[in-house]
Amino acid sequence: METLQQVYDLNELCNEEEVPEMAWIAVDQSLIGGKLRNFAKKSKISQNEAIGILVRLWLWALDNADQDGKIVAGDMSDVEEAIRAGFLSEEKERVSAITQNLLDCGWIDTKDGELILHDWTDWRSYYTALQEKRAKRAEYMRSYRSGNGKDQEAEKPKEEKPEKKKSKSKRNEYEADFEKFWAAYPRKAEKANAYKKYQARLKDGFSEADLLQAAVNYAKECKAKRTDPQYIKHPKTFLSETTPFVDFLDKKAPAPVPKEQPVEVPNGEENGMPNPFRTSEKGEGEPE
Numbered sequence: 001m002e003t004l005q006q007v008y009d010l011n012e013l014c015n016e017e018e019v020p021e022m023a024w025i026a027v028d029q030s031l032i033g034g035k036l037r038n039f040a041k042k043s044k045i046s047q048n049e050a051i052g053i054l055v056r057l058w059l060w061a062l063d064n065a066d067q068d069g070k071i072v073a074g075d076m077s078d079v080e081e082a083i084r085a086g087f088l089s090e091e092k093e094r095v096s097a098i099t100q101n102l103l104d105c106g107w108i109d110t111k112d113g114e115l116i117l118h119d120w121t122d123w124r125s126y127y128t129a130l131q132e133k134r135a136k137r138a139e140y141m142r143s144y145r146s147g148n149g150k151d152q153e154a155e156k157p158k159e160e161k162p163e164k165k166k167s168k169s170k171r172n173e174y175e176a177d178f179e180k181f182w183a184a185y186p187r188k189a190e191k192a193n194a195y196k197k198y199q200a201r202l203k204d205g206f207s208e209a210d211l212l213q214a215a216v217n218y219a220k221e222c223k224a225k226r227t228d229p230q231y232i233k234h235p236k237t238f239l240s241e242t243t244p245f246v247d248f249l250d251k252k253a254p255a256p257v258p259k260e261q262p263v264e265v266p267n268g269e270e271n272g273m274p275n276p277f278r279t280s281e282k283g284e285g286e287p288e
Contacts, residue, residue, distance in 0.1 A: 025058045026122075027051075028231050035247075039105040043098045053098065054107065056086050061117055069120025069242070076103065079115070109242050119244055121237050177208035184212060186219040187232040197239035214238075214245035221248070 031051065040050040060082040065071045071078070080099040087095055102108045109116045174182070174191075178198050182191065201211060215238075222232055238245050 025055070025062065027055065028228075030225075030227060030231055035106060039101055039107065042105060043094075043101045045098070052086065053083055053102075056083050057102070057107075058117070058120075061120070065117055065120065067121070069117035071115040071117070074115060076100070076115070079108065106247070111241065116242055118242060119233075119237070121240070122233060177212070181208075181212050181215050182235070184215040184219055185235050185238070186215075186222045186227075187229060187234065189234050190236055194235035194239060197236050200241075201239055201243070201245075210249060211239070211245065213250060214248040217248040217250070218245070 031054070032047070036047055036050055036054075040047045043050065045053075057079065061069070061071065064074060064078070064082075076099055079102065080095055083099065084092060084095045103110070107118050109118050174195055178195055181198065182188070182194070185194075198211060202208070218233075218238065221227075233244070
């Protein structure tokens with residue numbers, strides 16, 4: 001027989017309101033801002049038209065980009081073809097310029113020759129969460145029907161208890177500069193993952209001061225716009241490989257400069273030449 005908890009979990013999953021099987025994206029008030037105005041002005045279109053182009057691009061990307069926003073086996077000609085269908089025949093000559101503006105205005109990023117949709121994880125976050133929930137429900141139902149539900153439920157308590165002690169020991173493992181960044185950032189979520197991204201951006205050449213400045217400026221913008229907490233970027237997204245935090249630096253960070261390697265001065269003795277810099281064992285600076 002099933003336990004009461006198993007029956008409760010099964011009923012909860014089965015009674016959930018079914019969402020239509022279609023892909024969708026989340027668009028909120030943060031879309032309207034300076035970045036949108038710049039794209040609209042440069043493309044000589046209204047902001048409403050600019051929003052329509054972005055929404056069409058993102059809906060196309062649901063089937064043509066991975067969860068991180070990388071367009072799979074695509075280039076700018078594919079992007080142009082995707083948004084071209086939304087234009088009247090007499091306007092289609094402007095599509096190439098508008099497509100280029102998507103890149104120039106930061107709605108599409110490039111990395112290692114690949115195209116990546118800027119902040120894609122934010123625009124499709126709710127759809128991604130729904131997919132994960134559906135996958136979890138499907139797995140639960142398969143497990144329940146195969147009779148393995150009871151075995152898996154019995155194994156959980158033994159595996160989870162020791163992990164709680166480990167999480168407490170990580171409190172003091174973060175560097176002081178990251179703690180300053182964390183204190184300034186307007187949303188606290190997934191600190192360990194955020195720390196990994198923080199370390200990665202330092203390796204890319206950004207300084208601790210750059211990342212702190214970006215966090216402070218982003219927090220000020222969220223406060224000024226009264227952004228709902230659920231729409232504030234997760235810190236790991238803010239520090240992701242597409243570097244959305246750069247938009248909040250007072251000055252664009254220059255490309256990382258490689259550190260100079262120390263120059264070795266040959267002692268000359270290998271070629272039979274005396275070394276004028278070597279001191280004698282008898283006394284410092286005395287000739288041999």
